[in-house]
Amino acid sequence: xxxxxxxxxxxxxxxxxxxxxxxxxAKPQQTPEVRNEIRRLRRELIELKKKxxxxxxxxxxxxxxxxxxxxxxxxYLELVFDEFIELHGDKCFGDDxxxxxxxxxxxxxxxxxxGHQKGRTLQERSTCNYGFAHPEGYRKAIGKMRLAxxxxxxxxxLIDTGGAHPGIGAEERGQAQVIANSMFEMSRLPTxxxxxxxxxxxxxxxxxxxxxDRVSMLEHAYYSVISPEGCAGILWKSHTFKEQAAEALKMxxxxxxxxxxxxxxxxxxxxxxxxxxxxxxxxxxxxxxNYLRELVGRPIDQLLQERYEKFRRMGVFLESAGPEQQxxxxxxxxxxxxxxxxxxAVDL
Amino acid sequence: MMKRAKRGVPxxxxxxxxxxxxxxxxxxxxxxxxxxxxxxxxxxxxxxxRIRQVLDEGTFEEWDEYLEPTDPLSFVDKKPYCERLxxxxxxxGLRDAALVGTGMIRARRVAFGVTDSSFIMGxxxxxxxEKLTRTVERATEEQLPLIIxxxxxxxxxxxxxxxxxxxxxxxxxxxxxxDSAGGLFISVLTNPTxxxxxxxxxxxxxxxxxxxxxLIGFAGPRTIKATIRIELPKxxxxxxxxxxxxxxxxxxxxxDLKSExxxxxxxxxx
Numbered sequence: 148x149x150x151x152x153x154x155x156x157x158x159x160x161x162x163x164x165x166x167x168x169x170x171x172x173a174k175p176q177q178t179p180e181v182r183n184e185i186r187r188l189r190r191e192l193i194e195l196k197k198k199x200x201x202x203x204x205x206x207x208x209x210x211x212x213x214x215x216x217x218x219x220x221x222x223y224l225e226l227v228f229d230e231f232i233e234l235h236g237d238k239c240f241g242d243d244x245x246x247x248x249x250x251x252x253x254x255x256x257x258x259x260x261x262g263h264q265k266g267r268t269l270q271e272r273s274t275c276n277y278g279f280a281h282p283e284g285y286r287k288a289i290g291k292m293r294l295a296x297x298x299x300x301x302x303x304x305l306i307d308t309g310g311a312h313p314g315i316g317a318e319e320r321g322q323a324q325v326i327a328n329s330m331f332e333m334s335r336l337p338t339x340x341x342x343x344x345x346x347x348x349x350x351x352x353x354x355x356x357x358x359x360d361r362v363s364m365l366e367h368a369y370y371s372v373i374s375p376e377g378c379a380g381i382l383w384k385s386h387t388f389k390e391q392a393a394e395a396l397k398m399x400x401x402x403x404x405x406x407x408x409x410x411x412x413x414x415x416x417x418x419x420x421x422x423x424x425x426x427x428x429x430x431x432x433x434x435x436x437n438y439l440r441e442l443v444g445r446p447i448d449q450l451l452q453e454r455y456e457k458f459r460r461m462g463v464f465l466e467s468a469g470p471e472q473q474x475x476x477x478x479x480x481x482x483x484x485x486x487x488x489x490x491x492a493v494d495l
Numbered sequence: 496m497m498k499r500a501k502r503g504v505p506x507x508x509x510x511x512x513x514x515x516x517x518x519x520x521x522x523x524x525x526x527x528x529x530x531x532x533x534x535x536x537x538x539x540x541x542x543x544x545r546i547r548q549v550l551d552e553g554t555f556e557e558w559d560e561y562l563e564p565t566d567p568l569s570f571v572d573k574k575p576y577c578e579r580l581x582x583x584x585x586x587x588g589l590r591d592a593a594l595v596g597t598g599m600i601r602a603r604r605v606a607f608g609v610t611d612s613s614f615i616m617g618x619x620x621x622x623x624x625e626k627l628t629r630t631v632e633r634a635t636e637e638q639l640p641l642i643i644x645x646x647x648x649x650x651x652x653x654x655x656x657x658x659x660x661x662x663x664x665x666x667x668x669x670x671x672x673x674d675s676a677g678g679l680f681i682s683v684l685t686n687p688t689x690x691x692x693x694x695x696x697x698x699x700x701x702x703x704x705x706x707x708x709x710l711i712g713f714a715g716p717r718t719i720k721a722t723i724r725i726e727l728p729k730x731x732x733x734x735x736x737x738x739x740x741x742x743x744x745x746x747x748x749x750x751d752l753k754s755e756x757x758x759x760x761x762x763x764x765x
Contacts (some may be wrong), residue, residue, distance in 0.1 A: 311694075313722050319733055322713035323693035327667060334668035343558030350660060351649070351694045351713070358664050359763050372651050372660040372691075377718070382572035382653065391633045397568045399544055406567070408657045458668050459628070460623030461661035463567035469560065475727065 157199060157207050161418065162367045164192050179217065185391040195302060196418040203367065205393035211367040212346045214311075218428065220247055220262030220305045223345070226428030227435065228253050231260065234291055238319060243284030244275040245308070246356070248291040252298075256439050259295035261288045262305030263355050265346070278347070282320040285355045290330045296338040301443055303435060304342040307365040309374060311352030326355040333358035334458065335451060341435060343413070344368045345420075347356035348398075360454050361438050363401040363411035365427075367419055370408070371398035384393035408461065505511040512536055514708070528749045537686060537706045541587070542611035545644060550598035552605065557596040557758050563592045564622045568656050575656040579615070583733055591622035592647070595630040597639065601757040603765075606634035608643040612687060618649025619692055624662025627696060631669035635676050638754055640758060642763045645697040650690020650711075663695035670699050679765045680755045681756055684711050684743070686733065702759050704747045705734035713742075724755055 168188045174181055201440035203211065221342070224231040225245070235242040244264065244495075251260045262355060265278030302410050311322055319459060333356075340359035348357070348370030364370060378396060379388035397403070400412040413434050416423040442450065500578060509518050514536025517633040524531065528548050531540040540548065547554050570576040584590060592614035598607055608630050610617045617625075634641040654720040673680060680699025684693075686709035694713055696725065705711060712732035730736050747755045 181727045216586040248638045292680050304575065311713065313719045314546075315723070315731065318712050318714070318719070319740050320735075321740065323690075323711075324742050326713070327663075327696070327698040330667040330695065331671045331674075334664065335671045341745050348745075351691055352664065354660055354664060358668070370657060372656050375655050378653050378750065392572075395568065395654070395656075403657055406656075406658060408661060443510040455668055455672070458661065461665055462625050462658055463564050463565060464621045464625055465563040466559075467563070489546065 153409045155196075155207070155210050155214065157203075157210075161192070161195055161199065164188060164195060170193065170393075170427065189199075193417065194320055200367075200418055203399075204390070205369070205388040205396075205399050205420060205465060206375065207398050208367050209347075209369050209393055211419050211421070214419065214421045215267060215404060217346055218265045218420055218424045219267065219307060220260075221304060222424055222426055223262070223431060224251065224260065227432045228260065234294075235287075237287035237290055238282040239286055242285040243281050243287060245278050245280035245312075246284035246288050248287055251303075253303075253435060253439065256436075256443065257290055257300050258439070259300050260305065261291060261302060262345075263308040263352075263356075265307060266301075271339060276312060278308045279310060280308060280352060281312050281314075282322050282325040283315050285311070285325040285329050286334050289325075292333065292340070294336075296336050297430050299338060301339040302336070302359075304340065304359060306353045306357055306370075307345040307346035308349045308352045309347050310349035311355060311426045315442050326351045329355045330358050334454065335449045337443070337451065339439070339450060340454075341438045341442070343431065343434075344370050344409070345431075349374060358458065359443055360450060360457070361411070361458070362409050363413055363434065364403065364409045365413050365420060366400055366415040369393075369398040370400075371396050442488055510623070513538070520589075530749050535707060535748070539612060539636065539646070539686070539709065540628055540749075541613065542609045545609050546594065546598070546607070548624075548749070549756070550600060553600065554599040555596055555607070556598065557594065557628050558633065559595060560590075560591065562622050564620055564655075565659070566654075567621070567658060568654070570654045571657070572654075579654070583614050587611065588635035589614050590621065591626075592617045593619075593623040593626045595626045597633075600642070600753060600760070603757055603760050604639060605756075605760070606630050606637070606639040606641045608641075610643075610645050610692065611645050612648055612685075615652060615654070616649025617645075617647030617687075617692070618652035618659070618696075619647065619662050620652035620655040620659045621662060623652075624659070624665050626661075627666045628669045630690055631666065631673050635669075635673045635678055636662060638678070639678045640681065640760050640763070641673065642681050642683065643696060643700075644685060645688045647692035647697075647748075648687035648689050648715075648762055650694070660691065663691050666696045667699060670696060674701075676708075679760065679763045681759055683747075683752065683756075685709050687711070689715055698742070702765075703742070703744050704752070704755065705743045705745075706749060706752075707746055709735055711733045711737055716723045 209415040226253040231251045243336040263278045266272035266275040340364045342359035375389040376392035378392040403409045420427040508735040512531040515534035517533045566577040619710045683707040
């Protein structure tokens with residue numbers, strides 16, 4: 148992005164090279180040597196970005212995911228969707244600006260978009276509380292999702308939050324209860340739900356709008372049970388261990404794809420989504436369109452059954468038959484196959 | 496570093512109540528199910544003891560006893576998670592933080608789960624999530640009332656990363672099916688019930704009970720203090736606070752818990 152004010156320390160070589168390139172390009176007299184040099188530097192720049200972004204450490208991924216120039220929900224609303232009609236309010240307490248909800252059009256699909264909004268300018272950031280939603284935000288989200296389901300509209304959730312807001316008002320208004328209720332209702336909402344972690348996937352605050360038929364992540368987003376700082380504070384007793392914590396928590400898209408927590412990783416433009424909003428948006432759009440095609444029109448019973456099974460499979464544990472059959476047992480078990488064979492409870 | 500106070504009723508004839516700091520005769524406390532005779536403070540009760548207190552004698556039949564945690568992320572903080580697990584297992588005699596099964600409450604058959612806040616803070620990893628989910632599913636199939644007593648200061652267990660967070664969705668989804676099938680879920684919140692446990696099954700009861708003066712909430716008091724940098728009001732995030740704000744149906748003393756559960760089951764005709 149032009150006019151980048153926020154520079155990540157590991158991106159420094161990129162900025163230096165860009166500065167050199169810019170200087171050359173600005174030269175009024177473009178001799179053949181200068182033009183050759185420009186071409187060489189451009190190639191070098193691409194290689195450099197590939198090198199740096201191909202090997203991001205988990206903590207660096209967190210920094211990219213939090214980059215203030217990274218496209219946010221409102222950017223995607225503008226670039227991916229043809230129209231967005233915001234619907235405000237939870238019909239109970241207020242209108243939380245940390246979560247935006249409304250009708251939108253993507254090609255011929257009418258959808259409900261629900262997304263965290265962090266804000267870019269200082270003023271906007273304080274209005275949306277940096278994307279940390281309160282209970283009324285989650286209540287609004289689930290309310291609009293129900294509205295969508297009633298009129299057979301698919302739901303698209305764009306996840307980008309450091310977490311649900313920890314504060315007095317949030318506790319008074321039942322932060323724990325609304326998040327629990329969101330997952331509870333989303334798991335049985337009779338319409339397709341597509342979730343994409345576009346930046347930060349901060350714990351319960353992310354999962355509160357994260358139960359869907361498809362859950363994917365942008366390449367340099369992260370999704371974690373706790374922020375690396377929080378984890379370091381608790382387990383290492385010091386925030387300075389955030390890099391170790393980020394490593395240990397396995398929060399990157401690559402790790403989570405391996406663990407089966409996300410279905411898909413959407414590649415970002417070279418050097419991260421913050422460098423090219425348009426290209427990122429078109430990739431996201433392609434991805435959403437494919438999922439909509441796949442899911443819209445699928446019988447609701449099947450959709451809900453598959454959604455249930457998707458989350459039912461998550462978790463890794465050992466299971467032995469007990470002391471009398473001490474046999475080989477004790478093997479890590481993805482209870483997938485075993486569960487698929489079992490009758491799954493009573494349906495709706 | 497400050498040494499953390501030991502949980503539970505310590506060895507010895509006398510003990511100090513963490514609530515009122517009085518010295519209490521241990522036998523007396525035990526007779527009162529771990530409730531301080533002076534100030535009514537509800538002490539920590541281990542999961543097995545809780546089963547003895549709530550279920551009719553000898554009726555508990557454990558389910559999925561042999562589920563054991565493993566270390567899918569090879570997680571290492573100050574010590575490896577696999578070592579931590581072994582230590583916790585030896586210390587508590589539990590395989591993980593939850594016990595589940597079936598039993599009778601005043602001759603009413605129920606599906607029953609309890610989390611023990613002394614096993615890695617009672618946090619929910621894959622095993623706790625799987626055990627509870629299977630219990631909910633069995634309760635759905637067998638049309639049993641479901642009782643889950645939560646004691647978890649840890650929420651979702653960090654050491655299993657996102658797999659822990661996903662347990663919240665997994666159990667909640669199972670509860671949604673149980674709900675759609677008309678099942679009765681009584682959730683009992685005890686000290687402490689926080690984070691990912693509070694933000695999933697613990698809050699989803701058709702009827703929510705809380706033991707007096709328990710710490711219950713989403714974000715830990717320390718996290719909130721660090722974020723907003725003001726003193727928290729007195730009684731913040733207690734059972735009484737939740738009752739006042741409308742998130743708990745009844746505050747129930749430990750000695751009444753059994754009859755309150757039985758009565759609720761009867762009212763719902765289950």
